[in-house]
Amino acid sequence: MKTEKQKMLDGELYTANDEELKSAHQRAVALCCKLNGGLSDDVRAEVAKQLFGKTGTNIDLTQGFYCDYGSNIEVGENFYCNYGVCILDVCKVRIGDNCLIGPQVGIYTACHPLEREPRIKLLEYGKPVTIGNDCWIGGGAIINPGVTLGDNVIVGSGAVVTKSFPSNVVIAGNPAKIIKRLG
Secondary structure, X not given: OOOHHHHXXXXXXXXXXXXXXXXXXXXXXXXXXXXXXXXXXXXHHHHHHHHOOEOOOOEEEOOOOEEOOOOOEEEOOOEEEOOOOEEEOOOOXXXXXXXXXXXXXXXXXXXXXXOHHHHHOOEEEEOOEEEOOOOEEXXXXXXXXXXXXXXXXXXXXXXXXXXXXXXXXXXXXXXXXEEEEOO
């Protein structure tokens, strides 16, 4: 029989108030509080490496970062994350090398059932998010559950990304659409 954590990671309905998940969430909250304190850049990078499941060597997170668990977030080399970013990582969030995340960006893997009864019982599920190499996510953008962005994708400020996009494009709008192809 699967644990609630395994159901969560597998994208199945799970109970979010499970004791193991609550404990893991509290760990992430404590590390986020530490991360968001007045730490030097080097110390903040070390705390981020404790929080995330996988990181490259060069990682820069500014204050105001929040996540559900942190352990489900994997970032590559040369990762920069601006102020006020929120990543709901009930499933894997994989972000490639040389990626820039603008201020107030939301990356969400958490989903809730449309049916009333499971929603009232606080059941939820997730879908992973993958962001390729050399991507730039503009300020205020939202990346929804299940989205995959290819390499060299630029997401315009305020975009709401509800579907996946290939490499070498600029996307913007609500819902996001391709506005330019990159060479």
